[in-house]
Amino acid sequence: MTAVQETQTAAPSARPVVRRRRLRKPSVGAVIVYAASAALAVLWLLPLLWALSTSFKVETEASLGQDIHWIPQDWSLEGYRTLFERGDHLTWMINSTIVSTIVTVLTLVLCVSAAYGFSRFEFPGKRIIFGAIIAGLMVPGQALIIPLFDLVNDLHLAGTYWGLALPQVVAPVMVFILKRFFDAIPKDYEEAAKLDGAGHLRVLWNVILPLSGPIMAAVGIFTFIGSWNNFLWPLLVATDPSMMTLPVGLGVVSGGYGLFYAQNMAAAILGALPLLIIFLIFQKQIVKGVAGVGLK
Amino acid sequence: MTVNTEAPAAAPAAMTRPPTPNGAKKKQWAGLWFVLPFAAFYALFLVWPTFLGLYYSFTDKSLTGRPASWVGLENWAEAFGDERAWAALGNTAEFTLYSTPPLVILAIALALLVNRARKLGWFLRMAFFAPFVVPVSVVTMIWIWIYQPDGGLLNHYLQLLGIQDAAAPTLWLQDKNTAMWSVVITTVWWTMGFNFLLYLAALQTIDPNVYEASSIDGASWWRQLWHITLPLLKRTTALVIVLQLIASLRIFDQMYLMTGGGPDRATEVAIHYIYISGFEGYRIGYASALSYVLFILILIISIFQFRLFSRKED
Numbered sequence: 001m002t003a004v005q006e007t008q009t010a011a012p013s014a015r016p017v018v019r020r021r022r023l024r025k026p027s028v029g030a031v032i033v034y035a036a037s038a039a040l041a042v043l044w045l046l047p048l049l050w051a052l053s054t055s056f057k058v059e060t061e062a063s064l065g066q067d068i069h070w071i072p073q074d075w076s077l078e079g080y081r082t083l084f085e086r087g088d089h090l091t092w093m094i095n096s097t098i099v100s101t102i103v104t105v106l107t108l109v110l111c112v113s114a115a116y117g118f119s120r121f122e123f124p125g126k127r128i129i130f131g132a133i134i135a136g137l138m139v140p141g142q143a144l145i146i147p148l149f150d151l152v153n154d155l156h157l158a159g160t161y162w163g164l165a166l167p168q169v170v171a172p173v174m175v176f177i178l179k180r181f182f183d184a185i186p187k188d189y190e191e192a193a194k195l196d197g198a199g200h201l202r203v204l205w206n207v208i209l210p211l212s213g214p215i216m217a218a219v220g221i222f223t224f225i226g227s228w229n230n231f232l233w234p235l236l237v238a239t240d241p242s243m244m245t246l247p248v249g250l251g252v253v254s255g256g257y258g259l260f261y262a263q264n265m266a267a268a269i270l271g272a273l274p275l276l277i278i279f280l281i282f283q284k285q286i287v288k289g290v291a292g293v294g295l296k
Numbered sequence: 297m298t299v300n301t302e303a304p305a306a307a308p309a310a311m312t313r314p315p316t317p318n319g320a321k322k323k324q325w326a327g328l329w330f331v332l333p334f335a336a337f338y339a340l341f342l343v344w345p346t347f348l349g350l351y352y353s354f355t356d357k358s359l360t361g362r363p364a365s366w367v368g369l370e371n372w373a374e375a376f377g378d379e380r381a382w383a384a385l386g387n388t389a390e391f392t393l394y395s396t397p398p399l400v401i402l403a404i405a406l407a408l409l410v411n412r413a414r415k416l417g418w419f420l421r422m423a424f425f426a427p428f429v430v431p432v433s434v435v436t437m438i439w440i441w442i443y444q445p446d447g448g449l450l451n452h453y454l455q456l457l458g459i460q461d462a463a464a465p466t467l468w469l470q471d472k473n474t475a476m477w478s479v480v481i482t483t484v485w486w487t488m489g490f491n492f493l494l495y496l497a498a499l500q501t502i503d504p505n506v507y508e509a510s511s512i513d514g515a516s517w518w519r520q521l522w523h524i525t526l527p528l529l530k531r532t533t534a535l536v537i538v539l540q541l542i543a544s545l546r547i548f549d550q551m552y553l554m555t556g557g558g559p560d561r562a563t564e565v566a567i568h569y570i571y572i573s574g575f576e577g578y579r580i581g582y583a584s585a586l587s588y589v590l591f592i593l594i595l596i597i598s599i600f601q602f603r604l605f606s607r608k609e610d
Contacts, residue, residue, distance in 0.1 A: 037413040041423035064447035114334035121327020138598035143591035147349035231549040251433030271434040291497030
């Protein structure tokens, strides 16, 4: 946390250096650095670009054994059209959106509430409960799939949105992060609100939450991405194609399309698109969030 | 996944919160109500399955739903003598061994490069991190196709460069010798961006004055890298390696989608074997015992990670 603050304070002081450099002629070293990093970045994007290019080809051009063309010779939306005619891609996308939204909303509500409770109150059993939750940071979810599957079955939730979503809601790490953030908010603000007769919920809603925008955004985005990309759990619970999430549907059903590569890559591109768009919109928060892992 | 953003301005002062005059003694039941909903979820979906799994590991519980009976340590004994389980654990270790070095070294190298090419910063960060937000099945769909023996992108270029004989194309995912490496390469492409961002963030907190002083002393770029930059990145590297170990022990998705554990079980990993025992072999009891072995392994590494985190907190 301190290091994040350092980056912020370091930014303005670094600016004059950059400006001074701009006046000088770029050195050979700098040119090499820029050329090399740009080349590597393009190389890194090639698999995605190749998928994108193929998705706009007609199947005959996309099929194996043809010459490799990075630019389609015969531009076509055939792949996308057949995909939408089959319809299941749209179903999976809707399923993923529903599940990820449930997970994100519930995670935010439950974790914010718990973090606020731990941060602002003394109550019997607090240390024990908090300790148990911290211990949960070390429990690997994947090693629990067998009993968890059995539990969800017993609750008759298998193959439902709730069965897909609820087990993903338990995120001790988010409680931990939010609590630490709330701890750092000065109590003076709340005292004033309490003097005006505000209850605990009002204090949380009117005082704490408005100050917690960035951390809520970060927790929300990461929960959404994590849930959207979850593969193993939905693979177990959603066995009916109509209940599958996008990653499972693409992996299990679309894997069987076989030789329709343009259609296959159209599915891949559409599968990647929602999160790539979210990533582009929230790039700043995401980069900062990842950085926070190492800097706290 | 851990998240962090900056605290409000007054944070440092409030960190060491002095006990409020009367708050410390007065118990506030209201707090319990705020904690309870999460605690209930936590108990149901995390604590309960943890104990349930342990209990199942001592029974012959089956997915078919027939009544389970207590079998004592039978499952555990079988697990320790199960060659297929050991092989799966070995494959998991092999994957970890192959994937960790490139995931660390590439991430450092690219972060060093991008740190110096700041004007392209936005584009470079996007390019290297973008694959990380792509769902695993999209990643594997694209790479399975790139790896296609006949006419796939990779073999096409290898043949163009004269490295590969067109008459004997490499069967990347179907050959025992290349399958693991193929999955490793795909994984490196997919997840490197996360480590890269960690290193980039760490690099950007290094005070430029550190380098200025040594530049005046005439230290070369290489010397600065070895004696200043890398030592300052030590903590990040420790973190990256620990996170990588935990992620590798839990690997499943890529193998399941790309090779299905084959050829000849050469890429069958721990979670995959648990999945097979439980959901294809219907042996919930045995799969639970296997899960617990993995659970304990991950727990050991996690404790390590926990210590790493808490040391910094002090």
